[in-house]
Amino acid sequence: MAENILEMRSITKTFPGVKALENVNLDVRRGEIHAICGENGAGKSTLMKVLSGVYPAGSYDGEIVYDGQATSFGGVRDSEHVGIVIIHQELALVPYLSIAENIFLGNERRGRGGLIDWNLANAEAAKLLASVGLEENPLTPVGQLGVGKQQLVEIAKALSKDVRLLILDEPTAALNDSDSDHLLGLLRRLKEQGITSIMISHKLNEITAIADRVTVIRDGRTVETLNLDAGEVTQERIIRGMVGRDLDSFYPDRVSSPGEEVMRVEGWTVWHPTQDRKVVDDASFTVRAGEVVGIAGLMGAGRTELAMSIFGRSYGRDISGRVFVHGKEIKARTVAEAIENGIAYATEDRKKYGLNLIDDIRRNVSSAALGKLSRRGWVNGNEEIKVAEASRKSMNIKAPSVMSITGKLSGGNQQKVVLSKWLYADPEVLILDEPTRGIDVGAKYEIYTIINRLVAAGKAVVVISSELPELLGICDRIYTLSAGRITGELPVREATQERLMELMTKEKESV
């Protein structure tokens, strides 16, 4: 048996006008956990799609050697047949079907007469669930599970196909810390059972913790493969490979000089739209001019709900509490009123809630403040182009022109379009929900720089983030949120990850 389970040699894949991959080489050893990292748009996902047959043989150049044999896949079925299973970033589960139905979807357990043997399927599903450490009834609809558990169902599904090489695309991007830990633990156990894994991830701490080797891809080329066993490779070392330069630090420096209070929220309480419970419970906080305030909380703590309910009551029912902007109470019942009163909210899910993906950069940038570009309902299209062009330059959005369709941009550039949109609306307070989720290190740094530019101009910024180091790196003050309640407020110099985590997990008793 060859030492390498997989060798991809000189893979070149071109799309009309773009060379997505150029002479990429990848060796994966049998039984290892192999991480792939690189900036967004570097070609990681494309490479995995070549490997799993999403792009069939003939649509790319180069050679795939699997298990010592040159192979070519005509489609996903071919690659699954030999035990290569890919789990995409966007989970491919049907929410209304049960766990068992999802696991055996397209791979049904047939009994007599070709009919599905549900008893067999459910029993096998229960075994698979046990092996991934998920205690759920196989008959539970998948839609009732959280993202973390859904991820485990995906892995169970892969195991049902006798997986030998498991590919995970950003498996922990949407998971909270404890779910991530569970998943990474599971990968280690699978490794002990001899299953090889390839993991695409932006989370370098996870890579250094779990992977045996890491291959860095930049601009469609292999940069290097690093061996992590010795423990000498640091996160900084990997970053240098990814961006091709040393980042002085993750976070740009900023002189903090908070001024007057810009927004104050008092006694904010929000009920769940359909269930009988409070999602946000008596929350109060303030933001000052030139200040970056962080809101830390675990998934489900009510961070997004807090922000969206303040932003023109976009979430929840029976909202009570008061919001002041520059000392004046505002009653924003619609998003339009919130924007008029100087509040802006950039969503955590830019594809779903932030952008019109089938439209161009220009119209997305102007969409929140068309009033500024129009007189009596008539839009000045030329002025609009000028505005968008200015944003493209100042935000360093990498696109041929402002007429480029936003759906075709990389995550980081899409996020810059979302930010451009809100900057053009010129708010007093900008609430950023997970502003750097799923984007690469270089773009993250640029976004931090933009935030700094904003506060330097006297704006107030609220940042919601799951990544504590990020909050510690860019904020002046951090509030912690647990189960809808503000459980603490710390100036950044007193805050540590441990201290924040303690407050974030604090139960109901008062602060």
Added chain:
Amino acid sequence: MATTAPPEVDPTPKEPATAVALHAGTSDLRSLLTRNMRTSGIYIAFVAIVALFAVLTGGKLLAPLNISNIVLQYSYILILAIGMVIVIIAGHIDLSVGSVVALTGAVSAVLVIKHGYPWWAGIVAALVVGLAVGAWQGFWVAYVGIPAFIVTLAGMLLFRGLTLQVLNSVSLSPFPDEYTKVANGFLNGLLGGNGYDAFTLLVGVLAVAGYAFSCFRTRLARIKYEQPVESFPLFVARIAAVGIVVMLFAWQLAHARGLPIVLIILAVLIIAYGVITKRTVFGRQVYAIGGNLAAAQLSGVKVKVVNFWIFVNMGFLAAVAGVVFSARSNTAQPGAGNMFELDAIAACFIGGAAVTGGVGTVIGAMVGGLIMGVMSNGMSLMGIDQSIQSVVKGLVLLLAVAFDVYNKRRAGASR
């Protein structure tokens, strides 16, 4: 195989070469066409279909009288398609327009024919009924949140039933002459001319001049704002092509009966709605809602208000179509406008509107409607049976949407 690349410092983002090409002015016709396949494909198809039927009918299709007949026959479908494309761009559908055409025509007929009100009172009443119908449907779609498919399916039954009630299930005719002029009248002989109508030609010349002027102004503005423009020869060629087509069309009309009044109505509506969809905040918001409803909402678009007015507008245009149709047929019948909704919807989709919303243009829908019109007319001239015509139209609709889906997939694959 661990190779360590020297870390390169590259602080300036590379401007892709395409940007340079764009700013230099695109003169490559082929790249221009392929880039805009979705929008330009429809024009090519239209020209091809006109040419095909012109040959198959031995030139009868393009005869002066026939051209003005096509305009008269399909005007109400085109008017409906204007409203429908806006509904479809916003991601809705309206199945009730055929019934609304019948209802508005019926109300007008009852007032004018039965009760002897003046002809214009019938038109006003029809328009008011149309607006009320639109407000009713807009209320259910926008404020109650029922899918437009259901609301307008209910409306289809509801307004057909009301038509029967209003008409007592009998046809009413005839309308006074002034009323029928709306659909059957011509402006002819205002400026004289021997064997042709000079006024029609003058209008044609003015239209071409206006088009050239507005294109030129747009071009100047784009240059001022440093935007990519097509190369000058191509720009002139485009205006010349449009000018030739319009003048040929006007020439043929001038040799038939002159300028149809309904064509003037249609032209005004097309220009007005073309501008509304492209240049106004309202138009923008329609596209935004259809493109990504949630994002539009979180950008401060008052989705409910916009949706409401989209349906009010559809009701208004359905009423205009109702007036034109009743005037053309010179009667109000309980079964009037049956299946019009499907022709209007088909026109939009053939004209490049996306089934999922967010994409589509008024001009595209007009060309789509004309493709249907030219095909029906051409096949009728050839003596092809109605049943075959229906089969062909169905296939064309299917192919048009298949083309759209294929295009989208191609666009997606070039990621």
